[in-house]
Amino acid sequence: MKExxxxxxxxxxxxxxxxxxxxxxxxxxxxxRDITLNFGKDFGSCSxxxxxxxxxxxxxxxxxxxxxSRPNExxxxxxxHLSPMAAPHLxxxxxxxxxxxxxxxxxxxxxxxxxxxLESLCIQAEESVWQLRLDVTVLNxxxxxxxxxxxxxxAALRHFHRPDVxxxxxxxxxxxxxxxxxxxxxxxxxxxxxxxxxxxxxxxHCITVMDPTxxxxxxxxxxxxxxxxPHGEITSLLFPGRMMMEKETLLSCIRKAFTKAKSVAExxxxxxxxxxxxxxxxSVKPRGYEVKNLRSDTDYNRWLIDQRVDKRKLMIEENxxxxxxxxxxxxxxxxxxxxxxxxxxxxxxATSSKTPLGPSSHKKKKxxxxxxxxxxxxxxxxxxxxxxKLTAEDLL
Amino acid sequence: xxxxxxxxxxxxxxTPTCLRDISCRLGLYDRPNGSAYIEIGNTKVLxxxxxxxxxxSLSKQNLDECVIQCEMSRIxxxxxxxxxxxxxxxxxxxxxxxxxxxxxxxxKTKYPGSQIDIYVQVLQADGGVTxxxxxxxxxxxxxxxxxxxxxxxxCTASINKTTPILDVTQQESVxxxxxxxxxxxxxxxxxxxxxxxxxxLDQLDEVVDLAMEGCxxxxxxxxxxxxTYLQDKNAVMSHQ
Numbered sequence: 001m002k003e004x005x006x007x008x009x010x011x012x013x014x015x016x017x018x019x020x021x022x023x024x025x026x027x028x029x030x031x032x033r034d035i036t037l038n039f040g041k042d043f044g045s046c047s048x049x050x051x052x053x054x055x056x057x058x059x060x061x062x063x064x065x066x067x068x069s070r071p072n073e074x075x076x077x078x079x080x081h082l083s084p085m086a087a088p089h090l091x092x093x094x095x096x097x098x099x100x101x102x103x104x105x106x107x108x109x110x111x112x113x114x115x116x117x118l119e120s121l122c123i124q125a126e127e128s129v130w131q132l133r134l135d136v137t138v139l140n141x142x143x144x145x146x147x148x149x150x151x152x153x154x155a156a157l158r159h160f161h162r163p164d165v166x167x168x169x170x171x172x173x174x175x176x177x178x179x180x181x182x183x184x185x186x187x188x189x190x191x192x193x194x195x196x197x198x199x200x201x202x203x204x205h206c207i208t209v210m211d212p213t214x215x216x217x218x219x220x221x222x223x224x225x226x227x228x229x230p231h232g233e234i235t236s237l238l239f240p241g242r243m244m245m246e247k248e249t250l251l252s253c254i255r256k257a258f259t260k261a262k263s264v265a266e267x268x269x270x271x272x273x274x275x276x277x278x279x280x281x282x283s284v285k286p287r288g289y290e291v292k293n294l295r296s297d298t299d300y301n302r303w304l305i306d307q308r309v310d311k312r313k314l315m316i317e318e319n320x321x322x323x324x325x326x327x328x329x330x331x332x333x334x335x336x337x338x339x340x341x342x343x344x345x346x347x348x349x350a351t352s353s354k355t356p357l358g359p360s361s362h363k364k365k366k367x368x369x370x371x372x373x374x375x376x377x378x379x380x381x382x383x384x385x386x387x388x389k390l391t392a393e394d395l396l
Numbered sequence: 397x398x399x400x401x402x403x404x405x406x407x408x409x410x411t412p413t414c415l416r417d418i419s420c421r422l423g424l425y426d427r428p429n430g431s432a433y434i435e436i437g438n439t440k441v442l443x444x445x446x447x448x449x450x451x452x453s454l455s456k457q458n459l460d461e462c463v464i465q466c467e468m469s470r471i472x473x474x475x476x477x478x479x480x481x482x483x484x485x486x487x488x489x490x491x492x493x494x495x496x497x498x499x500x501x502x503x504k505t506k507y508p509g510s511q512i513d514i515y516v517q518v519l520q521a522d523g524g525v526t527x528x529x530x531x532x533x534x535x536x537x538x539x540x541x542x543x544x545x546x547x548x549x550x551c552t553a554s555i556n557k558t559t560p561i562l563d564v565t566q567q568e569s570v571x572x573x574x575x576x577x578x579x580x581x582x583x584x585x586x587x588x589x590x591x592x593x594x595x596x597l598d599q600l601d602e603v604v605d606l607a608m609e610g611c612x613x614x615x616x617x618x619x620x621x622x623x624t625y626l627q628d629k630n631a632v633m634s635h636q
Contacts, residue, residue, distance in 0.1 A: 097488075103485055104485070112594075240588060243500050244585040246584075247586050250589060251601060254597070
């Protein structure tokens with residue numbers, strides 16, 4: 001099926017609303033959609049949602065012979081699957097441009113950055129090593145697949161446990177089942193995070209928007225995908241052209257991504273740890289994906305509207321005119337951009353101490369926090385916790 | 397082995413901010429509309445451009461601007477190890493990137509409803525393959541007479557501990573990162589940025605700066621070659 005083209009009026013409406021400082025989903029320009037991580041029954045199975053984008057990642061392992069060039073290192077292979085399930089215009093069984101690009105992003109962020117200790121996957125040098133296979137399946141394409149795939153893969157790899165093995169004196173290898181012996185977690189030193197910026201040109205002026213939705217992706221002039229970890233290392237960088245940019249604009253985007261990456265990495269770590277401790281403490285076996293964990297798009301939109309209504313009620317209670325606030329906010333964000341970049345120029349830690357000043361930064365962080373494995377109230381509680389932790393750290 | 401010796405020189409005797417020898421040629425073949433060849437040290441790339449011509453698949457046709465397609469392939473013996481497949485996932489991703497660069501540089505509205513195809517063949521790969529491909533394609537497009545905003549020049553840079561190094565070879569990129577910057581040299585704006593392997597955030601600025609300096613040097617060589625090509629052609633034409 002051919003991709004349904006966007007009509008000219010849809011296109012102009014979206015572009016003009018962005019020029020006016022507004023987005024269709026009421027987000028601010030530098031706001032990422034909600035991140036949710038759900039874990040399956042087995043270790044190493046994770047489904048991540050980024051707004052309505054949904055990605056499932058599954059890690060499996062097997063014992064194989066190592067590469068002759070690297071006899072004491074395990075193997076890691078990553079495969080991305082995109083089917084018509086994700087979007088109607090994708091054709092089954094054919095590689096397309098999106099898959100190639102996603103594969104490159106994941107390879108660079110996870111494989112080439114060497115965030116996973118491959119030497120710990122060695123059983124016997126030159127004889128046998130573990131091979132981890134990471135299969136990433138896109139379930140719903142609603143924009144920004146790079147970030148969503150990276151999120152799901154990192155969470156799945158951190159969550160994964162491999163069976164324990166013993167090597168006998170005569171070189172026989174026994175693989176113990178998960179019931180016999182405690183499985184061993186994968187050792188992941190750094191959490192790679194992927195962040196996407198979309199650029200819209202307004203004459204000479206360039207508007208930068210984070211985490212574009214599918215519609216925005218189809219209209220945008222160009223984009224920048226940054227893969228980095230909270231330690232400040234850039235693992236991948238992809239600015240595939242399509243437009244001209246000043247060097248300074250690009251670099252300031254990359255610098256800004258760093259603070260964001262920290263909070264995203266924390267969210268992932270927290271979600272994985274929560275699930276693992278729950279698995280340890282609760283004697284009942286995890287039940288995996290369940291109907292109540294799966295959130296439909298209508299549920300999600302309903303939840304977003306509820307949130308907005310609550311926020312408005314709160315504002316009325318505080319005697320703030322809601323209309324003014326909403327009208328001002330996007331413009332403020334727009335104006336603040338250059339200042340932010342200057343701040344981050346000087347010293348990245350300095351900005352983090354400044355962030356708790358504005359109330360909007362709290363809200364931003366709150367949005368990103370996880371709602372893992374539970375109903376909406378539980379999720380809210382967790383949000384509160386993460387939020388308090390974040391602000392506490394910021395103040396330090 | 398150290399990338400930079402105690403004397404401050406690299407494996408091939410260059411200083412950290414020195415480019416490899418560059419030589420290029422325009423117009424090797426008659427059949428394509430434009431063709432070019434570039435050598436950056438041991439990296440050798442051939443590019444051919446067809447178009448602007450009729451769009452092959454009508455579903456892709458765009459009546460406002462032209463379609464740009466790029467296909468990159470490597471010959472089997474371009475590296476130390478035999479390349480099994482001339483086109484794999486990696487070259488496809490690179491082709492996309494090259495096409496993206498020229499989406500920014502070609503005046504697309506000048507060729508509505510038509511298509512420009514760029515075919516790039518890597519003859520020998522020794523670091524900086526992407527940048528060599530972009531440079532060769534730019535020359536081929538100039539030879540084809542396609543209207544460009546500016547030259548497109550690309551260069552790689554890396555960092556060894558704290559010393560930024562320009563134009564990395566295969567051997568040097570194994571130990572460090574490889575940042576490829578493509579820019580329009582007269583406008584000074586970046587059209588593509590790409591980083592493989594890890595690089596620290598604080599070092600990014602100087603690496604990108606160095607790569608951009610390298611771009612300016614490559615630009616001089618490229619524009620020189622285009623000028624001599626045009627002079628030769630002019631001489632032949634006037635003789636006839």
